[in-house]
Structures are given as C-alpha cells and as structure tokens.
Amino acid sequence: MTHPLLNKKARAHMIHNAHIIETVGLEKSFIDGNKETKILKGIDLHIKRGEFVAIMGRSGAGKSTLLYQISLLDQPTAGKILIDGVNIANLNNDERVDFRLRELGYVFQDYALLPDLSARENVALPLLMQEIPKKDAYTIADDTLTRVGLGTRLNNLPGKLSGGEQQRVSIARAISHEPSILFADEPTANLDNESSKMVMEIFKELHKNGQTIVMVTHEEEYAKEADRIIHIKDGLVG
Amino acid sequence: MNSNLLKVGFFLAYRQVKRANIWTTLLIVIVMTLTFLNLVVVNGVLVGLIESSLQAFRDRGVGDLIITKLNQKNQIERSQEILTVLKSLPEVRIIAERYVGSGTINVDYRKRLRADERPNKIGATIVGINPDVEMSMTNLSKYLKEGRYLTSYDTDGILVGANLIYKYTPIENQAFQTLKNVELGTKVKVSIGQNSKEVTIIGIIKSKTDQIDSRVFMLDNEAKKLIGRPDANFDEISVKTYSQYGDKVVDDVKQALLNNNFDDNAKIQTWADAQPKFLKDISATFGLLGNMIGSIGLAVASITIFIVIFVNAITRRKFIGILKGIGISPRVIEVSYIFQSIFYALTGALIGLAILYGFLVPFINVHPINFPFSDGILYAPVPGTLVRAVILLITTIVAGYIPARMIVKKNTLDSILGR
Numbered sequence: 157m158t159h160p161l162l163n164k165k166a167r168a169h170m171i172h173n174a175h176i177i178e179t180v181g182l183e184k185s186f187i188d189g190n191k192e193t194k195i196l197k198g199i200d201l202h203i204k205r206g207e208f209v210a211i212m213g214r215s216g217a218g219k220s221t222l223l224y225q226i227s228l229l230d231q232p233t234a235g236k237i238l239i240d241g242v243n244i245a246n247l248n249n250d251e252r253v254d255f256r257l258r259e260l261g262y263v264f265q266d267y268a269l270l271p272d273l274s275a276r277e278n279v280a281l282p283l284l285m286q287e288i289p290k291k292d293a294y295t296i297a298d299d300t301l302t303r304v305g306l307g308t309r310l311n312n313l314p315g316k317l318s319g320g321e322q323q324r325v326s327i328a329r330a331i332s333h334e335p336s337i338l339f340a341d342e343p344t345a346n347l348d349n350e351s352s353k354m355v356m357e358i359f360k361e362l363h364k365n366g367q368t369i370v371m372v373t374h375e376e377e378y379a380k381e382a383d384r385i386i387h388i389k390d391g392l393v394g
Numbered sequence: 395m396n397s398n399l400l401k402v403g404f405f406l407a408y409r410q411v412k413r414a415n416i417w418t419t420l421l422i423v424i425v426m427t428l429t430f431l432n433l434v435v436v437n438g439v440l441v442g443l444i445e446s447s448l449q450a451f452r453d454r455g456v457g458d459l460i461i462t463k464l465n466q467k468n469q470i471e472r473s474q475e476i477l478t479v480l481k482s483l484p485e486v487r488i489i490a491e492r493y494v495g496s497g498t499i500n501v502d503y504r505k506r507l508r509a510d511e512r513p514n515k516i517g518a519t520i521v522g523i524n525p526d527v528e529m530s531m532t533n534l535s536k537y538l539k540e541g542r543y544l545t546s547y548d549t550d551g552i553l554v555g556a557n558l559i560y561k562y563t564p565i566e567n568q569a570f571q572t573l574k575n576v577e578l579g580t581k582v583k584v585s586i587g588q589n590s591k592e593v594t595i596i597g598i599i600k601s602k603t604d605q606i607d608s609r610v611f612m613l614d615n616e617a618k619k620l621i622g623r624p625d626a627n628f629d630e631i632s633v634k635t636y637s638q639y640g641d642k643v644v645d646d647v648k649q650a651l652l653n654n655n656f657d658d659n660a661k662i663q664t665w666a667d668a669q670p671k672f673l674k675d676i677s678a679t680f681g682l683l684g685n686m687i688g689s690i691g692l693a694v695a696s697i698t699i700f701i702v703i704f705v706n707a708i709t710r711r712k713f714i715g716i717l718k719g720i721g722i723s724p725r726v727i728e729v730s731y732i733f734q735s736i737f738y739a740l741t742g743a744l745i746g747l748a749i750l751y752g753f754l755v756p757f758i759n760v761h762p763i764n765f766p767f768s769d770g771i772l773y774a775p776v777p778g779t780l781v782r783a784v785i786l787l788i789t790t791i792v793a794g795y796i797p798a799r800m801i802v803k804k805n806t807l808d809s810i811l812g813r
Contacts, residue, residue: 224807229719229806229807229810230806230807250723253718253721253722253723253724254721254723255721256719256720256721257720257721257722258721260721262719262720264716264810268712268716268719268810270713270716270717271413271713272406272409272410272412272413272414273409277405277409281402281405281406281720281722282720282721282722284398284401284402284405285398285402285721285722285723285726287398313413329720330720
C-alpha cells in the first residue's frame with residue numbers, strides 16, 4: 157500500500173512547499189571498528205522547487221554522502237529530511253523504494269545501466285514498475301531517448317554504446333517518469349568534454365522546463381550552469 | 395502477490411537468461427537434466443528389477459489367476475466343474491491345466507554306487523503340461539536355453555529347469571542340490587512315489603523365474619500316470635484373461651469362482667495375491683533406497699542451483715543495488731531469480747522427460763538390463779515421474795530464492811558502490 161503522502165494526486169491537493177528539499181541538522185557517521193567518523197555534521201539545507209543546485213566540495217568533504225541522504229539511497233544518523241513536505245523518517249523501507257520510484261530520478265557517475273537490458277528496456281523498466289502498460293512504457297522510453305539524442309540506438313545494449321551515450325540513457329531513465337527531483341552524482345566525471353557538454357545541455361533544457369536538479373560535481377565549469385552552488389566543507393555547508 | 399511484481403520479475407528474468415552466456419546456461423540445464431534423470435532412473439532401475447520379476451512371475455508363471463490344491467488336499471477337487479465355469483466366462487482367454495507332483499530325478503540310476511557314494515539325484519517338482527496350451531499361456535519355449543520344446547509325441551522327453559542343473563546353477567550344499575554331468579540327451583529316471591519312468595532330457599529352460607526354472611516339465615498324460623491320478627482332477631490351473639479388460643477383470647473371474655464356493659476345493663489367487671511376500675518387501679526396500687539415492691541427487695542439484703544463483707547474484711550485486719536504487723521493489727528482484735530457477739528446473743526436467751520416455755524407457759524395454767534373477771526394466775510410471783519433476787522444481791525454487799534474498803537484503807548504497 158502506497159503511503160498517502162506518496163500519492164501524487166493526493167499531494168497535488170496539498171499546498172506545495174516552496175522548498176522541495178529541506179534538511180535540518182543532518183548528520184551522517186560511519187563506524188569503522190571502534191572509531192566513529194562523522195562525515196556530515198549537521199547540515200541545514202533548503203532547495204526550492206525547480207531550482208538547479210550544484211553541490212561542490214573537495215574530495216572527502218561529504219558532498220556525495222549528502223546527496224545519498226537526500227536522495228533516500230542512505231539513511232542519516234541524525235537530523236530530518238523533508239521532501240516535498242514528506243518527512244522521510246516516517247516512511248518504511250517499502251515506502252522509501254516506492255518514493256524513489258515515483259518521485260526521484262538518479263544519474264550516476266558510472267551510468268549504472270543494466271547490462272542485460274537494451275537502452276529502451278533500461279528506460280522503460282521504472283515505468284513498468286509503476287504499472288504502465290508495456291506498449292505505453294516503450295513509447296515513453298522511445299520518446300525520452302529521442303529527446304536525449306538516442307532515437308537511433310533504442311535496441312542497443314549498454315555495452316554497445318559509448319560512455320556519453322550510456323550517460324544519456326541513464327538521464328533518459330531518470331527523467332522518463334517525470335520525477336519531482338533529479339539527482340546527479342558527478343554525471344560528467346567519466347565523460348570527455350564533448351559528451352559532458354551534451355549532458356549539461358540536457359540538464360539545462362530540463363531545468364528550463366521546471367525540473368528540480370541536484371547535482372554533485374567537482375567541475376567548476378559545470379557547477380556554474382546551476383542556479384546555486386552549495387559548498388560542503390568538512391561536513392558542513394560552507 | 396501483485397501481478398505487476400510477476401510481470402516485471404519475468405521481464406528481468408527473461409532478459410537475464412536470454413542474454414546470459416550460452417555455455418553457462420547449457421551447463422546449468424545439463425546439471426538439472428542429470429539430476430532429474432538421477433531422481434527417476436536410479437529409483438526406476440531398482441524398482442524395475444523387482445517389477446520385472448513380478449511381471450515375469452505373472453507372464454511366465456502363474457498367469458492372471460492361479461488355482462492350486464488346498465494344503466491338506468492332494469488335488470484340486472471339482473476340477474472339471476471349475477473348468478466349466480472358467481470356460482463360460484467371456485473374459486477368460488486361456489486355461490492351462492497342470493499335473494504337479496513332488497518327485498526325484500536320478501542320473502545314476504543305472505550305476506552301482508559304493509556305500510559311501512552319494513547318488514546324482516535331486517528332488518524336484520514334476521509338472522505335466524499340454525505343450526501347445528502352455529505355449530499360449532507362458533510362452534515356455536521362448537525360455538529354452540538349450541535343446542528343443544516338448545511336442546505331443548515326446549512321451550519319453552522332459553524339459554528341465556536350469557536351477558536343477560549344476561552347469562547353470564553352480565551351487566552345492568546340503569539344502570540345495572543340483573544335477574551334475576547332465577546335458578541334452580542324458581537319460582534320467584523320474585520318480586513320483588512308487589512310480590518311475592526313464593526319460594531323456596530334450597531341453598533346458600532358463601526363464602529367470604524361480605517357479606519355472608526349478609521345475610521339470612513333461613507331457614500331462616505321462617505325469618498323470620506317474621502321479622497315479624485315477625480321476626480327472628488337476629493340481630494347478632492357470633488362467634489368462636483378455637488384457638484389454640484390465641486387472642479388474644481378474645478380480646471378477648476370481649469372484650465368479652468364489653461365488654460357486656470353489657474356495658472349499660482349491661486355493662484361488664490372483665497373480666497379485668500369489669506374489670511372493672519377499673518380492674513385495676524387496677520392491678518396497680528398493681523403492682526406499684532409490685528415493686534415498688535420488689534425495690542425495692536432489693540435494694546436489696539444490697546446492698548447484700544455490701551456488702549458481704548465489705554467484706550470479708553476488709556478481710550482479712551492483713546491478714541489484716541499482717535496481718533497488720531506481721525504485722524496483724526487492725520482491726521483484728527476488729521473483730526474477732525465482733523465474734530463472736524455474737526456467738533451469740523446467741528446461742532440465744523437460745529434457746529429462748524427453749530422454750526418459752523418448753529413449754531410456756523404450757530402449758531398456760527392448761534391451762533389458764541382464765540381472766541374474768530378472769530382466770531389469772526401467773520402471774517409471776508417469777504420475778510418479780511428474781511428482782519427482784515437481785519436487786525438483788520446488789527444491790530449485792527454494793535453492794534459487796535463498797541466495798537472491800540474501801543479496802537483495804544487503805544495503806542498497808553499499809551494493810551500488812561495491813562496498
């Protein structure tokens with residue numbers, strides 16, 4: 157059973173928060189043997205709906221860890237996360253999975269495509285999981301792949317695509333179900349200049365259409381494309 | 395279970411199997427096929443040894459129904475009345491009447507023996523038959539090891555069961571003695587009570603059925619004289635029914651005889667009643683043994699599938715993490731592995747069934763396994779085989795589910811990052 161707060165229609169009747177993401181005193185620690193290492197030391201964050209935010213910081217600063225917490229891939233040690241008004245702490249595991257499926261989109265540094273599925277199948281999978289009929293899911297997948305310039309590579313397996321093409325399939329998969337927030341973890345780190353620019357063009361286009369984007373990057377050039385840059389230093393917003 | 399879970403689970407499983415390494419898939423399917431055959435064939439051969447003995451006991455020995463004299467009687471009383479009733483039943487196809495007497499066979503009857511010398515002589519069951527009827531009833535001539543079959547002119551000829559001759563059954567002890575230096579053409583003296591007759595061995599019978607191979611066969615009229623039977627009663631009557639009526643008709647024939655109270659005059663048994671208890675016990679024991687060996691095979695198959703799915707899942711842990719990360723339910727991922735297990739088990743079982751019924755069973759029927767006491771068949775009735783296929787399927791599903799569940803339960807982010 158889907159949590160009432162996860163129901164898109166139900167939420168449409170709610171007053172939209174200006175902030176789609178809010179964190180209060182967010183902390184994350186890792187325990188290695190007897191030693192506790194605190195990566196995030198109490199982060200208060202507010203990201204507006206439709207905002208394009210870049211998170212930057214030195215290696216080990218905690219920028220990816222922050223992204224994993226707010227994108228529900230990990231659970232914080234302390235603090236509160238509100239996404240579109242939903243207190244994530246109130247969701248059980250199944251509801252978190254369902255929330256990720258319906259509300260969030262992910263672009264990973266290493267593309268994270270499923271090697272047994274073609275480009276079309278990779279993109280259609282989250283739609284099928286949302287009980288969209290296969291024919292419709294494939295149509296949406298084809299349209300989205302065309303939108304990112306891969307209309308001629310629909311049936312290719314990831315192994316037959318270049319790094320840039322794989323990342324565009326990853327973006328297509330992340331946006332095909334029109335998520336509330338698109339998270340991207342170093343999306344250009346493994347790409348050449350040309351492919352990186354192509355990815356950023358897609359992000360800019362999505363942002364122009366009102367997509368909220370949270371992107372972790374260490375590349376100043378691409379961070380500048382965002383509305384706002386959040387610097388993380390020693391586990392705190394700098 | 396939500397049907398979408400099954401649909402998406404199948405979607406993932408189908409593509410994973412379709413795009414898997416063909417040799418790996420082939421290897422797993424071969425393991426499953428061999429496991430299935432191990433489950434069915436080991437049991438089938440063990441039980442088949444006894445089943446073939448029981449079948450031979452019916453076909454070559456007692457027939458569908460056997461009427462014998464009561465323990466306290468010397469003959470089947472009212473034999474002619476019994477025969478009249480049997481002949482009136484449309485289900486009855488063949489009736490073989492026999493004279494049976496306990497006697498001796500003496501090879502040294504012409505020799506003068508020393509005081510300490512033991513004669514080459516044994517006790518045996520002497521059976522008087524009508525050769526033509528016996529051919530239809532037990533196909534006796536088919537089991538001639540040497541020599542020729544009896545004709546109605548062989549008043550001085552006998553057929554001797556191989557169990558009575560040392561050459562074929564080289565056992566020598568006080569309890570079980572055999573005739574030595576005996577071959578075709580050897581003259582022997584057959585005695586029942588006070589009556590004796592010199593006869594010639596014209597054939598040796600070896601049918602792997604104790605009841606046949608321990609007997610001496612001669613023409614019915616000659617046996618009747620030896621036994622000294624003054625009336626028209628017999629000692630044994632075998633009945634064969636029309637096989638298309640099935641086994642129930644055998645019970646009906648028995649019932650018809652019981653309705654005439656012939657059980658006061660003779661022991662009336664169906665072939666199933668007459669089966670030696672030790673054969674039934676061996677059949678049950680072999681069945682158990684076969685199941686035990688099959689269970690070991692099943693455990694090996696379970697472990698194989700467990701390892702295959704575990705290795706598959708562990709090497710795909712990152713992708714399982716990604717699936718969970720993008721919102722695919724853990725249950726869908728587990729279902730996809732269950733579907734893969736079902737695919738391996740079903741394919742293995744189907745190929746196994748094709749090999750079993752398309753090759754092994756017909757081949758072994760034509761070329762039975764040569765055992766000393768029977769011609770072993772592969773006993774694999776369809777219902778029992780299907781039960782084993784289902785057992786394999788269920789075991790495989792469990793063996794595939796457990797490792798998938800173990801990997802799916804791991805932390806999503808750790809799986810994605812390979813931590």
